[in-house]
Amino acid sequence: MNDRITVRIADTRPEGPKATTLYVDAGMEVLPGQFLMVADFAGGEKPFSVSEAEGGRLGITVREYGPFSRRLRSMEKGGLLSLRGPYGRPFTPRPGDCLLVGGGSGIAPLHLLARAILAAGGRVTVVSGARTRDEILLGDRFRRLPLDYHETAEDEGEGLTAVDLAARVMERKRPDFVYAAGPEGMLAALRPRLGDLDYQFSLERYMKCGVGICGSCTCDPTGIRICVEGPVLDRDRIEELEDFGRYKRDASGARVYFPGALPGA
Amino acid sequence: MNDRITVRIADTRPEGPKATTLYVDAGMEVLPGQFLMVADFAGGEKPFSVSEAEGGRLGITVREYGPFSRRLRSMEKGGLLSLRGPYGRPFTPRPGDCLLVGGGSGIAPLHLLARAILAAGGRVTVVSGARTRDEILLGDRFRRLPLDYHETAEDEGEGLTAVDLAARVMERKRPDFVYAAGPEGMLAALRPRLGDLDYQFSLERYMKCGVGICGSCTCDPTGIRICVEGPVLDRDRIEELEDFGRYKRDASGARVYFPGALPGA
Amino acid sequence: MNHSPNHSLRTEFLGQSLPSPLVLPSGILGMSHGSLRYALEKGYGLVTTKSLSLSPREGHEGPVVARFAGGVLNSLGLCNPGIDEGLREVARFVEATGAPVLVSLFAVNRPDFVELARRACDGAGSFIELNLSCPNVMDEFGVPLAASRDLVADIVEGVKKVCRLPVVAKLSPNALDLPSIALAAQEAGADGVTLINTLGPGLLIDTTARKPVLHPRFGGISGPAILPLALKIVHECSGVLKVPVIGMGGVSTGDDAVQMLMAGASLVGVGTAVWLSGIGVVDEINLGIREYLEREGIPSVAGIPKLETGHER
Amino acid sequence: MNHSPNHSLRTEFLGQSLPSPLVLPSGILGMSHGSLRYALEKGYGLVTTKSLSLSPREGHEGPVVARFAGGVLNSLGLCNPGIDEGLREVARFVEATGAPVLVSLFAVNRPDFVELARRACDGAGSFIELNLSCPNVMDEFGVPLAASRDLVADIVEGVKKVCRLPVVAKLSPNALDLPSIALAAQEAGADGVTLINTLGPGLLIDTTARKPVLHPRFGGISGPAILPLALKIVHECSGVLKVPVIGMGGVSTGDDAVQMLMAGASLVGVGTAVWLSGIGVVDEINLGIREYLEREGIPSVAGIPKLETGHER
């Protein structure tokens, strides 16, 4: 009946200057790409992916963006979290050559995915990007896995974005399948570089209920609910969207156009 | 979630001048001694045992006592019944020598019980009594079973009651176990004739909820609820009761003393 | 955190020490000395009688109870054997057990309530509960007595004048601004308030028969469906009251009971759960509360912190 | 009994022909042209927008939804992008589908309602729904607008003066004597009534955190818990009204929907069930109604017999 639990933080682990992984023994199975609605009993409840899941212990890697995520990531061992979920449609791990492209905190679910693909017998290449080197999350965790790991900081060297780097990687070796998660601008930039490659993207839209009734996270024109039919969408579903990469909605439901996208229609 | 169903009467069968068996395909399993709360959508809902159960078809043998049972027993094929249940604790069929004593409509659950005991490998003797010959119910059904069947009409011959006849039968052959159902006066008269024989009696008390919350059917002083802990009670439970054979309660909860029983305490 | 091994459920209520904060609500069992004893033995800390009226009432023809996905509807119609026979049952119960009894009374006007209370005070009960949510009155006036601050105050005041026993006013959720009604009861002298009686009433329809499931057609709503409403009302009312609140409505688990205590209740009623989960639920809830106290290092039921009132936006 | 093979769910409502009697209630999806289309494709016969206000509202911080054994609590706080952006979404939806839209409006006073209605009438919607159960007003006055016959009548009358579209008044169950309020709405010119909005609000407490589960603390109650209350209110109100009723509250199965129609509703809202049973529930309910019509030999939704009103005892 109840899909909500209250748990104490079992452990925390700083992830560079802006993020922390919170560990909880939640006794639930979460698949790569699924998310939890996380609350701290001080107001606010927001969606977060699961970055690690081992023996019932879940890791939630929280990057600081605003007031809620700041409070969350400063929580300490023993602190109380409310978790609802797991919600949403997960990534489908494939046993072939997989390219995983993550931007910012979008890399979090890809870590869980990488492990699932490896377990399914697939080969994994990861491209992770962020604005600065120390904002690249979970690099140490990826390096410990038997996969091909690449990262890029936009403020260094050539200033490659994750998309640029992914394009280079794909030039060298064409993957069978691409998975990506990160800011929608990044996903929109990545899409034209994929040609006819099949892919799954995880989208981040404003979520309130997480269970498909409030409408906050719905896309146009199909109306799919990112919290239920997503957050992971197949290529076909993405191609149908008119808002993908153009606009999302804020807490009121009003459209917010992405930088560079033009209002209209 | 719902323990109530609405069914159409599949068939009816007159049982002498005052009773009818209503057959319904209720798709539920009812054990001997359990009861259903039966309603006809015209006001009133009352407890009735199941007298037959074959391949999902249940038989409810309704004897006319007052306005509700009169209406019910005149219902025809196709009529709608509301059934809640099955409720209550059933008889425990034993594989030994079993004596079943029924008075009036109390014989109804004993028919189902007789078949269960036979199926369990027991030997069955049935004693059925009523005021007049044509008020003895289900005699034809018992006669078709491989058991020892006796009946008595109080207005004929020696005017034996079911208890008298049962005593005679027991003189000839002491059973391993006695089951009885019928008016409480009959049960109270039977009890002293049983000596140290083990028995189960099915009690009829005023029932409103049938599920153990309204208190109507509770006994003194233990407070057991005939609708939940009964209607079938073991010897030990009966021996604890101070009201057994003395008084029951009416629709308001007020005590009603059985004829001959003295008010007090 | 202090993990004391022996967390007792003992709870003080209006000068009596009860073995558990769980209350058998009025109308659940409570028909006879036997059923009151049964409830006590199954783990309730305090038992309430059926609501007793001046004359016996047979109640409605029925069906009088029906389940739905969220709980139960009942139209029992306040059947009871009348105040005099009811008090005889109370006396037998008290003689046998020595345990306190909350004697529930109901009538449709002040003089009858006063007369009932007069008789009840001569009886063996420990407290009086006034059931101010009489459905008869709803038929007459469209709203229960308990929806009117003035009627509640008037009746409580009348009863208090003749009554040596503590008096608890049982209010209906079918009213606007419950805190002000609860306050009116307190100001009129009530020693406690019971919240909530059944909601509604509600309706269920048999679509095949094209008739209401219950007879007469409507029934008060109880069980899990009404828990959040009860918690809200108990929280709001206990926040403004000085007298204790008996909280009830849908409590079915230990956690539900702790929520009710946290909402501000001093005692917690458990009624409909006896149907939906069986009578064993009473001890399960007792156990659940005990485990909560242990886990949280709270020494007693009274130590369970009350949810802060306050209106964050 | 006539077993026609092709039982249609087509239902007339205020001059429009709808493919199903099922309504997407206000606040469920209904955020954007996409979500309105989604609802239409999933089997709803009529879709309602979020309740639109003059200015955009972000709603509450959350958690804004919580489950309990009987249903759901929500404290979304009427978030919406404001009437102008809302109407643009409606226009896009109508352009794409041609389907009618029930445009829900809410404000806390008559002038704002009138202004909203004026703008809505210039838009692409087919009907206006006035959400008269605004929680803001509850904070201010302790009771929703819809609890006051006079306020309801005043606002409906004001809106009807400026409005070429049919106007439906959405009432709250948190009021006494609903039929008289519904009648007041009808007399003031309402073309229909929607019953019921969420109950309560209610409270759920996290006993470990010792805090309310929702933020802010209370939430309106919906889902199975409120079905019998909704049926009762719809039955009573439709019995006295000449205008049609949109019935909602806890409808989760085909049988629930038929009960709601039998209680007197012309259309049936299905909201919370979308969470509890998934969006497929809409087609399941459509199917359930169709099967009922077939089984009972009733040719159309409108032919479902209404439960007789009347007060047997």
Ligand SMILES: Cc1cc2nc3c(=O)[nH]c(=O)nc-3n(C[C@H](O)[C@H](O)[C@H](O)COP(=O)(O)OP(=O)(O)OC[C@H]3O[C@@H](n4cnc5c(N)ncnc54)[C@H](O)[C@@H]3O)c2cc1C
């Ligand atoms: C499916 C999904 C998975 C996510 N997984 C992670 C993760 O693993 N790690 C991580 O650090 N972040 C994750 N996020 C993002 C995380 O939800 C936001 O960072 C967080 O909500 C920011 O809240 P704030 O109050 O700190 O920031 P604000 O200042 O309120 O906003 C900062 C940014 O977060 C977005 N945001 C704010 N509230 C919400 C909301 N309720 N729903 C969606 N977006 C919101 C805003 O649109 C804005 O872009 C995920 C988001 C989604 C939708």
Ligand SMILES: Cc1cc2nc3c(=O)[nH]c(=O)nc-3n(C[C@H](O)[C@H](O)[C@H](O)COP(=O)(O)OP(=O)(O)OC[C@H]3O[C@@H](n4cnc5c(N)ncnc54)[C@H](O)[C@@H]3O)c2cc1C
């Ligand atoms: C467990 C149980 C199983 C039963 N099984 C059968 C059966 O298989 N066949 C059969 O014909 N009868 C059975 N009965 C009896 C049946 O319930 C009554 O005959 C019926 O309720 C009479 O209702 P009335 O309105 O016709 O009679 P009334 O005129 O109201 O009363 C006639 C008699 O029935 C009793 N009675 C009335 N209402 C109830 C009630 N709600 N609960 C219990 N007793 C009541 C009265 O006390 C009185 O003794 C059973 C009763 C119980 C408790």
Ligand SMILES: Cc1cc2nc3c(=O)[nH]c(=O)nc-3n(C[C@H](O)[C@H](O)[C@H](O)COP(=O)(O)O)c2cc1C
């Ligand atoms: C079958 C039934 C009978 C009831 N009878 C009474 C009654 O006689 N007097 C009364 O004050 N409340 C009566 N109530 C209300 C309960 O005492 C209680 O207030 C309500 O059911 C909420 O608690 P619950 O959800 O735990 O049952 C009755 C409730 C039920 C279910």
Ligand SMILES: Cc1cc2nc3c(=O)[nH]c(=O)nc-3n(C[C@H](O)[C@H](O)[C@H](O)COP(=O)(O)O)c2cc1C
């Ligand atoms: C999450 C949620 C949001 C709601 N928002 C609104 C709203 O904005 N306007 C409104 O009139 N009703 C709103 N409601 C009430 C519903 O429209 C409906 O009246 C109520 O939920 C009962 O139906 P249900 O049990 O089928 O959900 C909301 C209900 C829920 C559950």
Ligand code: FES
């Ligand atoms: S977050 Fe509410 S519908 Fe997706």
Ligand code: FES
């Ligand atoms: S009939 Fe209600 S308790 Fe037995």
